Amino acid sequence: MQLINQLVRTCRLFDGMEHSNLEKQMKQKRLTARTYDATDYIDITDANALVCILAGSLDIMEMSEAGNLMLMEHFEKGACIGANTLFSKTGVTNVIGRTYTGLKVVMIHRDAVFDLLRRDTQFLKNFLELVSTRSTMLTRKISNLSFTSLEDKIMHYLEGLSVRQDTHHVRLYLSKKRLAELFGVARTSLSRRLSEMERKGLLEVRKDTIVLNPLFFKIHKKNFANV
Numbered sequence: 001m002q003l004i005n006q007l008v009r010t011c012r013l014f015d016g017m018e019h020s021n022l023e024k025q026m027k028q029k030r031l032t033a034r035t036y037d038a039t040d041y042i043d044i045t046d047a048n049a050l051v052c053i054l055a056g057s058l059d060i061m062e063m064s065e066a067g068n069l070m071l072m073e074h075f076e077k078g079a080c081i082g083a084n085t086l087f088s089k090t091g092v093t094n095v096i097g098r099t100y101t102g103l104k105v106v107m108i109h110r111d112a113v114f115d116l117l118r119r120d121t122q123f124l125k126n127f128l129e130l131v132s133t134r135s136t137m138l139t140r141k142i143s144n145l146s147f148t149s150l151e152d153k154i155m156h157y158l159e160g161l162s163v164r165q166d167t168h169h170v171r172l173y174l175s176k177k178r179l180a181e182l183f184g185v186a187r188t189s190l191s192r193r194l195s196e197m198e199r200k201g202l203l204e205v206r207k208d209t210i211v212l213n214p215l216f217f218k219i220h221k222k223n224f225a226n227v
Contacts, residue, residue: 001026003033007106011052013080013130016122030112035104042097044081049107051081056103059178062095071181074174083130084138086110150193153183155220158203158212168212 004022008014014022025031033054036042044051044060053075060073060081072095075081087110116123137160157179161170172179180187194210197203202219204211 003106006054007052010054010078011080012078013052013126014123015126017116017120017126018122021116021120021123025108025112025115028112030109032107033104034107036099036102038100038102040099040103042099042103044095044097048086048110050083050086050110050113052106052108053077053079053081054104054106056099056101057173058103058105059098059100060095061098070184071174071178074178076173080130083127084134086113150183150185150189151197152223154190154193154197155202155216155223157182158210159217159220162212170210170212171208172210 001019001023004019004026007022008017008019022031036056042058055077057077058075058079058081059071060075062070062072113127117127158170161172162168165171174182176190177187180190183190194203194205198205200215201213202216203213
């Protein structure tokens with residue numbers, strides 16, 4: 001089936017899986033596709049489904065008590081969202097998704113995921129790797145919140161991108177406006193700090209990328225040795 005082929009090609013979670021196991025879930029209507037227009041808000045608080053992005057991107061935002069939305073995370077094509085909370089008894093609250101690009105996702109019901117975990121050892125391995133990776137990234141984000149200076153937050157964020165992208169020429173998936181929201185500062189403050197870091201020789205700001213210089217990693221290693 002076309003949807004199954006696209007899912008396996010796009011999302012690493014399904015690498016090496018038997019298509020027949022996915023087709024069975026689709027026939028039982030526990031695996032369905034959904035599309036959203038650009039600027040749509042998306043309810044992702046339903047803990048009963050795993051959300052896999054086939055096209056587009058998705059911002060996850062948290063609503064404060066005052067009703068303001070704060071950017072928490074940005075997901076691109078190929079990401080699967082909700083693995084960490086899928087079997088949780090508490091669920092997720094005060095969180096909403098928004099797409100600026102338009103979005104196509106596959107929703108996989110919790111019962112289907114459980115069935116796949118029982119039947120397909122490759123899926124079990126992939127799923128555990130996904131949960132472990134997400135847990136590690138969450139730990140890094142919690143550490144990032146403890147940093148007092150904006151420069152520390154920027155360095156920690158860029159070093160994480162460098163590791164995930166396996167390059168010193170880091171591609172920024174978020175605009176500076178949305179990055180500023182992530183750090184909890186004004187866009188002008190972020191731009192000013194990046195310019196200062198560039199003058200120090202830590203990095204070079206280009207159109208769509210930031211080049212991390214050797215001095216960046218030397219200082220990062222010194223400042224974050226115990227993180």
